[in-house]
Amino acid sequence: MPTYGRLDVAFAKGQGAWLTDTQGNQYLDALSGIAVCNLGHCHPAVTKAVQDQAETLIHTSNFYHIPLQTQLADKLTQVSGMEQAFFCNSGAEANEAAIKIARKYGHSKGIDKPVIIVMDGSFHGRTMATLTATGNAKVQVGFDPLLPGFVRVPYNDLDALRMAIGHWPEAVAVLLEPVQGEGGIKVPDSEYLAGVRSICTQRKLLMMLDEVQTGVGRTGQWFAFQHNETVLPDVMTLAKGLGNGVPIGACLVAGSAVGVLQAGNHGSTFGGNPLACSAALAVLETIEKDDLCQHVTTLSDQMLQSFKNKLGDRDGVKDIRALGFMFGIELSIPCGDLVRLALAERLLINVTADKVIRLVPPMIINAEEAELIVEKVSKLVLTFLSSHAVESVA
Ligand SMILES: Cc1ncc(COP(=O)(O)O)c(C=O)c1O
Structure with a gap:
C-alpha cells in the first residue's frame, strides 16, 4: 500500500554511520533509520x-x-x-x-x-x-x-x-x-x-x-x-x-x-x-x-556550539537546540524540501513539524563525522535560506 512517500533511493548496505545505495554511492547517515541504528549500521x-x-x-x-x-x-x-x-x-x-x-x-x-x-x-x-x-x-x-x-x-x-x-x-x-x-x-x-x-x-x-x-x-x-x-x-x-x-x-x-x-x-x-x-x-x-553516553554528551556539546557558530545569527534560523544526539534546527519557514536537497548531497536528514530539521545521528560517530554533519547541514541551510526570501526574524 502506498502508506509512505518514499525518496528515490534504495540502500544496499551499511557500515557505521555510512550507507551505500544500489548504484554504489555513499551517504552519511544523520537519521539512523529514525533514531533506531544508534550503534550505526551492522555493528x-x-x-x-x-x-x-x-x-x-x-x-x-x-x-x-x-x-x-x-x-x-x-x-x-x-x-x-x-x-x-x-x-x-x-x-x-x-x-x-x-x-x-x-x-x-x-x-x-x-x-x-x-x-x-x-x-x-x-x-x-x-x-x-x-x-x-x-x-x-x-x-x-x-x-x-x-x-x-x-x-x-x-x-x-x-x-x-x-x-x-x-x-x-x-x-x-x-x-x-x-x-x-x-x-x-x-x-x-x-x-x-x-x-x-x-x-x-x-x-x-x-x-x-x-x-x-x-x-x-x-x-x-x-x-x-x-x-x-x-x-x-x-x-x-x-x-x-x-x-x-x-x-x-x-x-x-x-x-x-x-x-x-x-x-x-x-x-x-x-x-x-x-x-x-x-x-x-x-x-x-x-x-x-564503549561508554557511549559520555561520548554522545561530549560530541553533542561540540556539535551544538558549532551549529550555533555557523547558523546562530542567520535570519530565518529561529532556534538551535539539542539534548544529546537529538538535534533540532528550527527555521522560520517550512523546509521539508531540505530532505531531498540533503539527499542530493549524500546526507540523510529529516524535517519534522514542518520547520524543524531533525538530526539523530548514530551514537558511534567520530569527531570528524560529527563535524562533517555540521558542515553539510549548515551549508544546506544557508543555501536554502538565501534562495528563499526570508523576512528578518525578531
Ligand atoms: C516517541 C515515540 N513513541 C512511539 C513511536 C512509535 O514507534 P513505532 O513506529 O515503533 O510503533 C515513535 C516513533 O516514531 C516515537 O517517536
Missing part, C-alpha cells in the same frame, strides 16, 4: 549476537521461560531503576501496554472510565489507541471514532496539567515524551519532568514516559529522565534503539504500576523472543563497554 557486536542466536534458537513462545528475555529484563531494570519489563515488537505496542496498565490501574481504584492525560504535539504511534494519544491531527484524520478516555494539555506547562487533573477526577495517568521527537525536538524546561513527577505522586497518577525515541542512550543518558536525579517514572516505554534495527519494544514498570498486569492480561507472540533479546543485550553491553 559487529549486534551482528555477531544475531548470527549466533539464529544458529541456536530463534523463537519458542512465551508459554515457556526465555532466559535471554530474563537477562534483558535484568539489565534494563538495573540501568533504569525500573522493576519489571514486558516485551513487545515496536514503540506503538509498548505504548499500548502502557495505556492498558493505566486503565487497569484506574479500574483497580474503582474508576470505571479512566482518563489518561496526554500532550499537544506528542507522538505515540499509529495503532488506534496510540494515534488517539498522539497530539497531531494529521495522524488522526480519517480514523474516527477515536478512543474515549484521553484528555490533552499543552506540553511543558505544569499549570495546565494541574488544572486538567483538577477538572478530571477520573484521571489516572499522564503520558508524555521527555523530549518531543516527531513534535519538533521540543526540549522542555529543566524542571518540567520533576514537576510532572511530583504532581503525579501527589495526585496518585501514574507518570508514564514514552522513551521510544529518547531512550537507550540517545540523549547522553541511558534514559532521558535520568538527566534529572529526582525523576523515576511509574511506566517507561522503549523500542527504536533497543534492538539497533532488530524489532523489539519494551514497557517497564516501577512503583504503583508494578503488579497491575497479571497473567492473561496482556501478551505478544513474538514479544521478547530469543533473537530480538540477543540483539538488545548486545546493544546494552556495547553502550556500557
Whole structure:
C-alpha cells in the first residue's frame, strides 16, 4: 500500500554511520533509520549476537521461560531503576501496554472510565489507541471514532496539567515524551519532568514516559529522565534503539504500576523472543563497554556550539537546540524540501513539524563525522535560506 512517500533511493548496505545505495554511492547517515541504528549500521557486536542466536534458537513462545528475555529484563531494570519489563515488537505496542496498565490501574481504584492525560504535539504511534494519544491531527484524520478516555494539555506547562487533573477526577495517568521527537525536538524546561513527577505522586497518577525515541542512550543518558536525579517514572516505554534495527519494544514498570498486569492480561507472540533479546543485550553491553553516553554528551556539546557558530545569527534560523544526539534546527519557514536537497548531497536528514530539521545521528560517530554533519547541514541551510526570501526574524 502506498502508506509512505518514499525518496528515490534504495540502500544496499551499511557500515557505521555510512550507507551505500544500489548504484554504489555513499551517504552519511544523520537519521539512523529514525533514531533506531544508534550503534550505526551492522555493528559487529549486534551482528555477531544475531548470527549466533539464529544458529541456536530463534523463537519458542512465551508459554515457556526465555532466559535471554530474563537477562534483558535484568539489565534494563538495573540501568533504569525500573522493576519489571514486558516485551513487545515496536514503540506503538509498548505504548499500548502502557495505556492498558493505566486503565487497569484506574479500574483497580474503582474508576470505571479512566482518563489518561496526554500532550499537544506528542507522538505515540499509529495503532488506534496510540494515534488517539498522539497530539497531531494529521495522524488522526480519517480514523474516527477515536478512543474515549484521553484528555490533552499543552506540553511543558505544569499549570495546565494541574488544572486538567483538577477538572478530571477520573484521571489516572499522564503520558508524555521527555523530549518531543516527531513534535519538533521540543526540549522542555529543566524542571518540567520533576514537576510532572511530583504532581503525579501527589495526585496518585501514574507518570508514564514514552522513551521510544529518547531512550537507550540517545540523549547522553541511558534514559532521558535520568538527566534529572529526582525523576523515576511509574511506566517507561522503549523500542527504536533497543534492538539497533532488530524489532523489539519494551514497557517497564516501577512503583504503583508494578503488579497491575497479571497473567492473561496482556501478551505478544513474538514479544521478547530469543533473537530480538540477543540483539538488545548486545546493544546494552556495547553502550556500557564503549561508554557511549559520555561520548554522545561530549560530541553533542561540540556539535551544538558549532551549529550555533555557523547558523546562530542567520535570519530565518529561529532556534538551535539539542539534548544529546537529538538535534533540532528550527527555521522560520517550512523546509521539508531540505530532505531531498540533503539527499542530493549524500546526507540523510529529516524535517519534522514542518520547520524543524531533525538530526539523530548514530551514537558511534567520530569527531570528524560529527563535524562533517555540521558542515553539510549548515551549508544546506544557508543555501536554502538565501534562495528563499526570508523576512528578518525578531
Ligand atoms: C516517541 C515515540 N513513541 C512511539 C513511536 C512509535 O514507534 P513505532 O513506529 O515503533 O510503533 C515513535 C516513533 O516514531 C516515537 O517517536
